[in-house]
Amino acid sequence: MYRISLYLSSIDLIKDLASFEAAGIEIVPILSPREYSRQGNSSIKDVGQYLNFKGKKVIELDGLYTEDELHEICHWVKMVSHQDRIHFRVKDLGLLYFILKETNAYAEFLGETYNNSFAISTIAKFGERRITLIGLSNEYSYEMIEKVTSRVDKDIEYMGFGPNLIFYSPRKLLSPLGKVDNFSDDSTKTIDKGINLMGKSEESPHKGFMLHEGSLGTLMYHPKYLNNLNEIFQLIKFGIHSFKVDLRMIRAIDTLPLLENILKFFKKNQNETLENYPHFNGYLRKNKSNKIFHKLKNRVFEDFDLAGNKFIGKCIDVHNQKYILIESFNKDPICSLDIAQFLNPNGKVIKASLEVQECIHQSFDKDIYRIRFIKGVTPMSRVYFENLG
Amino acid sequence: MELLIPAGNMNKLKSAVQYGANAVYLSGQNFGLREASDNFSLEQLREAVEYCHAHQVKSYITLNGFLHDEDILHVKDYVNFLNQIKADALIISDLGLISFISEFNLIPIHLSTQASCLNSSAGQFWKKHGVKRLILGRETSLAEASEIKRDTGLEVELFIHGSMCMSYSGNCTISNFTQGRDSNRGGCAQSCRFEYSFKEVNEKNNEDKFSLEKSKSYFMSSKDLNGIDLIPEYYNYKIDSVKVEGRMKSEFYAGLTAKAYREAIDLVGAGKTMEFNQRLPILNNYLNKYSHRSYTHASLLEKAQVDSIYDERESEVEGQHNYVGKSLGLYKDNYLMMSVKKKFTIGCLLEFHLFSGENVTTKVGEILDLDLERIEKPKPSSVVLIPLNDKIPNDVLISLVHGG
Ligand code: SF4
Numbered sequence: 001m002y003r004i005s006l007y008l009s010s011i012d013l014i015k016d017l018a019s020f021e022a023a024g025i026e027i028v029p030i031l032s033p034r035e036y037s038r039q040g041n042s043s044i045k046d047v048g049q050y051l052n053f054k055g056k057k058v059i060e061l062d063g064l065y066t067e068d069e070l071h072e073i074c075h076w077v078k079m080v081s082h083q084d085r086i087h088f089r090v091k092d093l094g095l096l097y098f099i100l101k102e103t104n105a106y107a108e109f110l111g112e113t114y115n116n117s118f119a120i121s122t123i124a125k126f127g128e129r130r131i132t133l134i135g136l137s138n139e140y141s142y143e144m145i146e147k148v149t150s151r152v153d154k155d156i157e158y159m160g161f162g163p164n165l166i167f168y169s170p171r172k173l174l175s176p177l178g179k180v181d182n183f184s185d186d187s188t189k190t191i192d193k194g195i196n197l198m199g200k201s202e203e204s205p206h207k208g209f210m211l212h213e214g215s216l217g218t219l220m221y222h223p224k225y226l227n228n229l230n231e232i233f234q235l236i237k238f239g240i241h242s243f244k245v246d247l248r249m250i251r252a253i254d255t256l257p258l259l260e261n262i263l264k265f266f267k268k269n270q271n272e273t274l275e276n277y278p279h280f281n282g283y284l285r286k287n288k289s290n291k292i293f294h295k296l297k298n299r300v301f302e303d304f305d306l307a308g309n310k311f312i313g314k315c316i317d318v319h320n321q322k323y324i325l326i327e328s329f330n331k332d333p334i335c336s337l338d339i340a341q342f343l344n345p346n347g348k349v350i351k352a353s354l355e356v357q358e359c360i361h362q363s364f365d366k367d368i369y370r371i372r373f374i375k376g377v378t379p380m381s382r383v384y385f386e387n388l389g
Numbered sequence: 390m391e392l393l394i395p396a397g398n399m400n401k402l403k404s405a406v407q408y409g410a411n412a413v414y415l416s417g418q419n420f421g422l423r424e425a426s427d428n429f430s431l432e433q434l435r436e437a438v439e440y441c442h443a444h445q446v447k448s449y450i451t452l453n454g455f456l457h458d459e460d461i462l463h464v465k466d467y468v469n470f471l472n473q474i475k476a477d478a479l480i481i482s483d484l485g486l487i488s489f490i491s492e493f494n495l496i497p498i499h500l501s502t503q504a505s506c507l508n509s510s511a512g513q514f515w516k517k518h519g520v521k522r523l524i525l526g527r528e529t530s531l532a533e534a535s536e537i538k539r540d541t542g543l544e545v546e547l548f549i550h551g552s553m554c555m556s557y558s559g560n561c562t563i564s565n566f567t568q569g570r571d572s573n574r575g576g577c578a579q580s581c582r583f584e585y586s587f588k589e590v591n592e593k594n595n596e597d598k599f600s601l602e603k604s605k606s607y608f609m610s611s612k613d614l615n616g617i618d619l620i621p622e623y624y625n626y627k628i629d630s631v632k633v634e635g636r637m638k639s640e641f642y643a644g645l646t647a648k649a650y651r652e653a654i655d656l657v658g659a660g661k662t663m664e665f666n667q668r669l670p671i672l673n674n675y676l677n678k679y680s681h682r683s684y685t686h687a688s689l690l691e692k693a694q695v696d697s698i699y700d701e702r703e704s705e706v707e708g709q710h711n712y713v714g715k716s717l718g719l720y721k722d723n724y725l726m727m728s729v730k731k732k733f734t735i736g737c738l739l740e741f742h743l744f745s746g747e748n749v750t751t752k753v754g755e756i757l758d759l760d761l762e763r764i765e766k767p768k769p770s771s772v773v774l775i776p777l778n779d780k781i782p783n784d785v786l787i788s789l790v791h792g793g
Contacts, residue, residue, distance in 0.1 A: 064505050064507055064526070064528075064557050064560075065507060065508060066507045066508060066528055066529060066530070066533055066688075066692075067507065067508045067509060067529070067533040067536050067537060068533065069508075070507075070508040070510060074510075092507075092508070092511065093506075093510075093511040093514045093515075094506075094507070094508040094509070094510030094511030094512070094513075094514065095510070096514070097510045097511065097513055097514040098510045112560070113455055113559045113560060114455070114483075114484065114485065115455045115456060115457050115483075115485075116455075116456055116457055116458045116460075116461055116483070116485040116486075117458055117485070118458070118461055118484075118485030118486070118488055118489045119483060119484040119485030119486075119488070120485070121485075121488075122484050122485060122487075122488040122518070123484065126514075126517075139562065139565060144457065144458065147458050164566070166561070166562045166563050166565070166566050167555075167556050167560070167561045167562070167563050167581075167609075168556055168557055168560040168561070169555050169556045169557070169609070170528050170557060170692075170693075171555065171611075171693050171694075171697065171698070172695075173555070173608045173609060173698065174608070175599075175695075176608070176695040176698065177587065177601055177602065177603045177606055177608060178599055178600050178601040178602050178603070179599070179600050179602060195599050196589075196590040197587050197588065197589055197590060197601075198587065198588040198589075198590055199585040199586070199587050199608075200585060200586050200587075200588070201580070201583040201584060201585045201586075202583075202584070202586075203580075203583040203584070204567050204580060204583060205567055205568075206566075206567055208588070209585075210590070211587075220563065220609075222566050310432070311430050311432045311433060316728055316770065316771075316772055317728075317770065317771040317772040318771075319758060319759070319771065319772075320758075322760070323759065325759075325772050329399070329433075329436060360720060360726070360759065361717055361718050361720075361726065363718065363783055365403070365440060368717065368726075368772075370759060379769075379770035379771070380770055
């Protein structure tokens with residue numbers, strides 16, 4: 001049995017879901033009240049209607065909340081939480097803490113910024129049986145997913161299909177760009193359904209980003225839908241049993257046909273294409289940022305340090321092929337015939353014997369030496385004594 | 390109240406300490422969110438902590454990236470090393486890392502602002518996980534910070550100065566997807582500073598009455614924070630530590646910011662509010678001498694609004710100086726030895742930013758190399774001599790006065 005956490009653009013569409021029932025698939029429509037959620041598909045006034053639908057009830061409150069905002073939300077959560085077996089789907093640790101301590105409700109935790117299994121298992125332990133599901137960041141690779149599912153005995157959710165959130169600001173950034181007619185008295189207020197725009201930058205390699213502004217601030221999405229539908233059965237093998245399918249940006253008229261197509265992937269019929277919806281395949285097979293991270297400049301320096309070379313200081317001047325000045329933090333003096341390695345800012349290493357001409361400055365924390373010019377050494381290179389051990 | 394200044398490398402750390410920081414935060418080569426900054430090798434970290442302790446300054450080490458499993462497994466030796474060199478605190482945002490090191494770490498943990506702790510309920514969660522200080526999210530107001538301190542019984546640290554992320558900290562992965570660089574592990578490509586053009590998304594079922602008046606904008610770029618005039622409020626609300634952003638910025642920035650805030654904190658702390666108000670324009674001048682975007686209080690008093698957006702390209706501000714170098718002490722008794730960071734010329738006016746008190750200015754008459762040969766325009770990353778009558782201490786920051 002696996003679950004689809006389904007987001008629709010409006011609560012009115014939920015009643016049509018009955019026709020999609022299928023053996024082995026639980027479809028859980030998520031209610032996101034726009035007053036307290038990042039991208040609302042309903043209002044808190046709709047909760048009564050939502051609770052009348054049969055099946056699991058999950059209310060998403062996925063903002064980050066300041067002290068004052070949290071007081072208001074907690075008050076509302078306390079009122080609603082008396083409903084039988086209600087689940088709140090949250091991101092803010094303060095709200096999670098409140099739900100677990102002050103109500104009897106269940107929680108689903110959105111671990112969007114948690115990139116390791118240690119964090120996920122700590123959350124799982126903290127919530128014990130009251131946390132029923134943990135959502136992973138969309139950047140997880142198979143390898144990372146496996147680490148989580150092997151450590152954490154909970155329902156773990158991963159993105160199946162939907163817009164990929166890449167930026168979340170508490171400030172309302174779009175409304176200052178235009179007029180909001182039905183709030184003519186206050187153009188900074190956001191209208192009921194939010195503002196949707198496409199933003200594009202000449203400085204970015206991407207063609208554009210979907211932007212949404214709601215009552216909790218501004219969101220930016222990747223230009224293409226994240227589509228892992230072809231990976232579902234592989235993901236199941238890796239221990240994922242819950243999939244997020246987010247259709248909040250799809251027009252109501254297109255929603256049910258698209259959902260029908262998506263469900264075919266879950267029924268092992270993968271011949272369907274979603275060509276009307278530009279999509280990309282995310283990080284499951286290759287975590288690009290992971291790869292680049294290990295090549296960044298500081299990693300190169302660290303390798304040099306870890307090889308046991310002794311850092312002496314920096315070249316602060318390479319003067320007209322005449323002399324070099326070394327700012328030395330070494331407690332022992334630098335002497336002629338000492339062998340040093342110069343690690344240039346471009347990563348090139350020059351090894352040379354030193355010829356000290358003069359110590360031109362001495363203070364309690366550094367000395368400055370004038371040494372004879374060495375070919376290839378550039379200003380700002382780091383100076384090391386070799387590891388002889 | 391503690392003044393906490395960023396230290397991106399040893400030179401910046403020394404400037405921060407000499408100009409009045411009570412504490413500095415710095416990073417080793419990894420795990421510290423500022424991969425493009427110089428950062429400190431292990432040996433330098435040891436020296437940095439020793440240097441700080443010799444000056445009664447605390448040193449906090451950042452390990453505030455959101456790490457992956459394989460990164461966390463490498464952290465044990467590093468944390469043991471930091472234990473051994475007696476670092477005063479670890480700044481961490483990752484819950485996994487906090488729980489992983491809890492069995493062997495003896496150093497107090499400060500929760501990084503990257504964890505976006507914005508309310509006391511979240512503070513309680515972190516307290517249960519061993520955190521001793523909360524570095525609150527930048528969306529927190531002073532009044533809320535004080536409430537969080539009261540409700541959790543934890544120390545609170547609040548930003549007072551520097552650049553701002555437009556997103557909630559840790560909630561921006563634009564660089565991951567556009568450049569393959571992980572902003573949460575130090576690879577941010579500053580996409581929020583780009584100019585964007587817009588297209589409306591008109592869907593038939595969307596009844597929005599929203600129309601664009603502006604088709605291009607730097608709509609995601611935040612103004613810089615400056616809360617120096619709010620120091621009395623920081624005192625009233627009993628904030629434990631005021632934090633300055635900017636490990637990537639220059640030592641000029643670290644030094645001048647420390648100098649301005651040191652004086653402000655000392656005046657208000659000594660109850661000299663009148664004097665503080667009189668000095669405020671001069672202290673603000675210090676903060677205008679380096680390049681920055683227009684200043685805002687962001688969310689310190691009330692939630693940041695439209696006026697906190699810096700909708701323009703960075704440009705020079707009035708009163709801005711160019712940081713041109715640092716004094717390295719006397720050479721052969723008559724010359725000031727100067728490490729050059731940026732070009733300047735004979736005849737220009739230099740300002741020497743003394744560690745406290747009024748600065749000294751002088752017109753450059755001559756520039757020489759170490760063989761006492763004349764130089765017209767010294768190159769960056771070189772050392773020159775300037776004949777000077779005033780006695781300038783080592784490590785004093787030197788700037789070029791525009792128009793001087
Ligand atoms: S792009 Fe901007 S908002 Fe995003 S992490 Fe970088 S500085 Fe912060």
